[in-house]
Amino acid sequence: MTMTTDAPAEACDLLIEAGWVVPVVPHGTVLEQHAVAVRQGEIVAVLPTREARQRFEAREVVSRPHSALIPGLVNAHTHNPMTLLRGIADDLPLMEWLQGHIWPVEGAVIGPEFVADGITLSVAEMLRGGTTCANENYFFPDVQAAVYKRLGFRARVGLPVIDFPTAWAKSDDEYFDRAIEVHDQWRDDALVSTAFVPHAPYTVSDASFERIRMLADQLDMPVHLHTHETAHEVEESLQKHGQRPLARLDRLGLVTDRLVAVHMTAVDDAEIALCAERGVVVVHCPESNLKLASGFCPVGRFEKAGVVLAIGTDGCASNNDLDMFGETRTAAQLAKAVAGDAAAFSAASALHAATLGGARAVGFEDRIGSIEAGKRADLACVDLARIETQPLHHVISQLVYAVGRHQVTDVWIDGHRKLEDGRLAGLDPDALIANARQWRSRIASIRID
CATH class of the missing domain: 3.20.20.140 (Metal-dependent hydrolases)
Structure with a gap:
């Protein structure tokens, strides 16, 4: 009698599950219900979400079923x-x-x-x-x-x-x-x-x-x-x-x-x-x-x-x-x-x-610009469930002709979270605005002859 066992799950740092992954290559491709696995800032796999859940044990899982995941x-x-x-x-x-x-x-x-x-x-x-x-x-x-x-x-x-x-x-x-x-x-x-x-x-x-x-x-x-x-x-x-x-x-x-x-x-x-x-x-x-x-x-x-x-x-x-x-x-x-x-x-x-x-x-085409295994995880999630992008017939058309930047919810650079649910990580918006206002006052005082 032959016994079979499931292969142990691979460890990864981050698994992003998206309604649509738009890898950019091949040209015009949209992958529905796909996930991207990231380890040490590198994309290690792009695969259907169901397979990803079986294959990877992720330290963090981000699920965005109504979003498109695109290269940054x-x-x-x-x-x-x-x-x-x-x-x-x-x-x-x-x-x-x-x-x-x-x-x-x-x-x-x-x-x-x-x-x-x-x-x-x-x-x-x-x-x-x-x-x-x-x-x-x-x-x-x-x-x-x-x-x-x-x-x-x-x-x-x-x-x-x-x-x-x-x-x-x-x-x-x-x-x-x-x-x-x-x-x-x-x-x-x-x-x-x-x-x-x-x-x-x-x-x-x-x-x-x-x-x-x-x-x-x-x-x-x-x-x-x-x-x-x-x-x-x-x-x-x-x-x-x-x-x-x-x-x-x-x-x-x-x-x-x-x-x-x-x-x-x-x-x-x-x-x-x-x-x-x-x-x-x-x-x-x-x-x-x-x-x-x-x-x-x-x-x-x-x-x-x-x-x-x-x-x-x-x-x-x-x-x-x-x-x-x-x-x-x-x-x-x-x-x-x-x-x-x-x-x-x-x-x-x-x-x-x-x-x-x-x-x-x-000069970074070997590391960013598309969602492929071996590239760095510079990624952005775009919420397509908003009024401005309904109904959704063609994902890439919506991304180019209808999406507004306010629909970006999550951003990663090198696998590090930079934007989470629209909130900046590590940057204080109030401090940025206050500093911009003091520069406005300084610049406004300059006389141009």
Whole structure:
């Protein structure tokens, strides 16, 4: 007589049971009544809930039968310290907004305290909206990295280069010396990494771009850059350099799979083909582009060419929020209008851009952006039982076209709980609001001549 015994249950730290798991890969897939098992911050299995209950003995079980579990959203371009400048110079064109208002105010307030407080406020906002990773572009990257690490938030922190003195650095050599110092400090961190962030082609010299290319190749770092943001930028480049910005960057050796090109509104077919050929990631920031009347990124044409697309909010001074659900909806809808094609940039493609596409932009696609065994548990639960998402016919369509960030209930980064039933873990909302108000008073007292 043969005796059979059930295999002992595997231990895991966390089992999340969801009405729907949206893994992002395979494209457009929705897994009904599935669970995700997490051990030491890593996803170890994605399987039907009934099987998960038999296979795993979890230290914590979170059951969300009316929710979709998605990868944490990736904000692929943002200036998070500028959250403290939300709304100070609205309804102005880009260069007047930047040169006449933003830069003068920044000059008066920028410093470690401003950067730390702005990032802390932004992390709270992002977590409440299901965002678990940011591609940061601002000054004082040493402070940025320390704050993101302390808050347990995943980030690619930018090392700025610009052709004029700032509070961060006074000369070209100092920008690069400080960049290497910050990179060396964070090069082996599991949560925070670095990239070069030259401001834009119109504020960075050929010599600095060549230096960035050399160092990015040596150190295996992305180059995160505003480019082709407006038609004016392209015209100015033709006058000054005799080349369009992307052609100039190509001449300098920067149009490679390390390039993260942000905005890309004023582009032609040859430039789109070049981005596809070289593996450039394009980050679309539709709401900032709309608000500053900067132009329209031809997302549908980039998508057809096979270019990897990501989505970013830009900073709160030009958006004015860090709402990746809202940004993704705008991106999908605007792409259709620009293409004149209602099938352009589908809901599944938009969600991919907001998750795995963003992970590719940040250089973290091997660890986040999809729900797969072996990846880190950066996850968000979205309650689909709310009035705003009823009736529920298609989960991914609802996530892109109907969900509001207020429907995010739970967030994990590296398997650590960051939002529980809508409540922030480890951050005091009242203290954040009080601190933001004192910054409002300080900024309001600044006179711009």
